[in-house]
Amino acid sequence: MTISTPFTPGPLHFRDRAWHPSAFTPAYKTSVTRAPFRPLVALGSTLSEESGPAFGHSMIGDLDNNLILNFTGQAAIGERMIMHGRVLDENGRGVPGVLVEIWQANAAGRYRHKRDGYGAPLDPNFAGCGRALTGSDGAYEFLTIRPGAYPWPNDVNSWRPMHIHVSVFGSGFGQRLITQMYFEGDPLIARCPIVNTVNKEEAVRALVAPLDMNRAIPMDCLAWKFDIVLRGRRQSFFENRREGM
Amino acid sequence: MVQLLGYHKETPSQTAGPYIHIGLVPNALGNEGIFPEDLGRSPIRAGAKGQPITITGRVIDGAGMVLRDALFETWQADAQGIYPANDPRGAADPNVTGWARVIADFETGIWRLDTIKPGRVPYPDGRLMAPHISVWLVARGINLGLQTRIYFDDEGEANAECPVLMRIEHRERVATLEARKKDANTYEFDFRLQGVDETVFFDI
Ligand SMILES: [Fe+3]
Numbered sequence: 148m149t150i151s152t153p154f155t156p157g158p159l160h161f162r163d164r165a166w167h168p169s170a171f172t173p174a175y176k177t178s179v180t181r182a183p184f185r186p187l188v189a190l191g192s193t194l195s196e197e198s199g200p201a202f203g204h205s206m207i208g209d210l211d212n213n214l215i216l217n218f219t220g221q222a223a224i225g226e227r228m229i230m231h232g233r234v235l236d237e238n239g240r241g242v243p244g245v246l247v248e249i250w251q252a253n254a255a256g257r258y259r260h261k262r263d264g265y266g267a268p269l270d271p272n273f274a275g276c277g278r279a280l281t282g283s284d285g286a287y288e289f290l291t292i293r294p295g296a297y298p299w300p301n302d303v304n305s306w307r308p309m310h311i312h313v314s315v316f317g318s319g320f321g322q323r324l325i326t327q328m329y330f331e332g333d334p335l336i337a338r339c340p341i342v343n344t345v346n347k348e349e350a351v352r353a354l355v356a357p358l359d360m361n362r363a364i365p366m367d368c369l370a371w372k373f374d375i376v377l378r379g380r381r382q383s384f385f386e387n388r389r390e391g392m
Numbered sequence: 393m394v395q396l397l398g399y400h401k402e403t404p405s406q407t408a409g410p411y412i413h414i415g416l417v418p419n420a421l422g423n424e425g426i427f428p429e430d431l432g433r434s435p436i437r438a439g440a441k442g443q444p445i446t447i448t449g450r451v452i453d454g455a456g457m458v459l460r461d462a463l464f465e466t467w468q469a470d471a472q473g474i475y476p477a478n479d480p481r482g483a484a485d486p487n488v489t490g491w492a493r494v495i496a497d498f499e500t501g502i503w504r505l506d507t508i509k510p511g512r513v514p515y516p517d518g519r520l521m522a523p524h525i526s527v528w529l530v531a532r533g534i535n536l537g538l539q540t541r542i543y544f545d546d547e548g549e550a551n552a553e554c555p556v557l558m559r560i561e562h563r564e565r566v567a568t569l570e571a572r573k574k575d576a577n578t579y580e581f582d583f584r585l586q587g588v589d590e591t592v593f594f595d596i
Contacts, residue, residue, distance in 0.1 A: 158516070159596070160399075160402075162402065162595065162596070163401065163402065164536075164595065166401055166402065166404060167402075167404050167405045167535070167536045168404065168405060168406070168535035168536060169535065170534070170535055170536065172535060175407075175533070175535070177532050177533030178407075178533045178534070178535060179454075179533075180453040180454040180455045180457070180533070180585075180586060181453050181454070181459075181531065181532075181533035181534055181585050181586065182454075182533075182534075182535075182585070182586060183538065183585055183586055183590055183591075183593050184454075184586050184587075184590065185565075185590050185592075185593075187593050187594055187595035188559060188560055188592050188593070188594050188595065189559075189594075189595045190556060190559065190594040190595060190596050191596065192596055193513070193515055193516055193521065193556070194475065194479065194513050194514065194516075195467065195469075195475075195513060195521070195524070195526045195541075196526065196539075196596050197478070198467075198475035198477065198478040198479045199467060199477065199478050199491075200432075200467065200476075200477055200489070200490065200491035201477035201478060202431075206431075208427070208428075211426075211427065217426050218423075218425065218426060219425070235400055236400070237399045237400045237401070237402060238399065238400075239398070239399075239400055248415050248416060249415060250411060250412070250414040250415025250416075251414075258411045258414060259414060259423055260410075260411045260413065260414055260421065261421070261422070261498070262410055262411070262461070263411065274414070274418065274423050274425075274426050275414050275415075276414050276415050276418045276423065276426050276427075277415075278415075278427075312406075312408070312409060312411075312412070312415060314408075314415060314416060315403075318478045319478065320465075320467040320526055320528065321539070321596045323465065323528045323537060324402070324403060324405060324537070325405060325406065325407075325408045325412075325530055325537060326403050326404065326405055326406045327406040327407075327409075341406060341407060341409075342406075344406070344407075344535045345404045345406075350401070350404045351404075353401065353403055353404055354403070354404060354406065374403075375403050376400045376401060376402050376403045377402065377403075378402050379399065379400075
């Protein structure tokens with residue numbers, strides 16, 4: 148690993164925990180025994196969270212962000228699509244050189260995972276795994292297959308909307324984030340107990356990618372735009388805290 | 393009326409779900425051939441300075457069940473207390489990368505981390521924190537990654553004056569953050585997500 152991210156010193160913005168899902172969300176049943184009950188201990192960031200791992204372009208292979216070809220070299224089956232966007236911080240600045248990793252089901256809604264027992268078929272040419280580093284303006288791009296919706300054991304008849312799982316690093320370990328991207332117009336979004344762990348409608352909207360015809364490639368694939376916002380850093384002359392101040 | 397602050401909102405978190413291995417550790421899952429190796433297999437390389445240690449443990453839910461689908465990442469300083477990246481104070485031991493990705497075993501749920509014991513890092517006011525490894529833990533059923541730390545129960549003096557541990561009002565809970573020494577270089581640490589011995593999680 149080499150350092151490719153210019154370090155911007157400064158404590159992290161405080162996290163708006165009312166904007167994120169609560170830990171205990173009974174409609175999403177698995178959360179019931181996995182949610183901490185005790186209050187979080189308020190800490191704020193220290194150097195342990197303001198620093199974080201850095202990744203270099205040298206570790207990224209040519210096909211790492213091409214999920215259609217990166218498993219066997221033969222094309223995966225399904226609706227071809229581009230997923231693209233920028234990684235920004237809360238101050239609106241693009242965050243360069245950060246790692247974005249994605250995983251997803253195939254076009255039939257089936258994961259290449261030993262614990263996925265759904266009867267839909269595997270695609271021998273699709274693993275559903277990709278990664279990219281953001282460019283100097285924070286932009287990233289993937290070429291993939293639009294994932295299918297799939298059933299899951301929560302309620303008797305629960306179905307996940309089409310989604311792509313997204314993992315993002317910032318420059319600080321305290322910015323680490325995992326989320327899911329949904330697709331504009333999917334009627335399953337409003338019915339999903341996992342989507343509905345997010346309390347505010349405006350926050351749900353931040354997870355739904357619009358169709359982006361400007362990035363679609365005629366006679367080849369559609370495009371969906373998903374910007375990702377990481378916690379920002381505070382910057383103030385008065386932030387140079389010293390012992391006794 | 394007032395001006396708009398104009399900040400963007402952080403993207404809301406969603407659970408990592410049960411299939412996180414596909415994206416973050418495909419080789420460990422058996423999906424080989426995409427990436428040459430999984431990222432974060434070790435936070436150190438041969439020649440890393442400091443005391444080599446092994447920590448093992450489990451992630452346990454509120455019903456006492458061991459999670460077999462948990463994944464966590466660790467971030468730590470080198471033996472001198474310098475972070476290997478994005479630390480403004482200078483260069484760390486080149487054989488310490490500081491970051492690891494750790495998964496619960498698919499069958500037993502037991503995880504294992506081989507590393508070196510980190511040095512002490514200053515708190516923002518200059519006081520030294522006790523040696524610790526920062527942890528970000530995700531799994532199916534966890535809606536927002538949990539942030540905690542692994543301290544060491546053989547660092548009594550440093551732990552007693554650690555400004556972070558001192559913030560924990562219920563003193564008996566400090567022990568939930570201390571890895572228990574088993575022998576010279578081996579520790580045990582369980583994450584308890586819920587219940588009487590619930591691990592301290594931080595709002596950072
Ligand atoms: Fe999923």
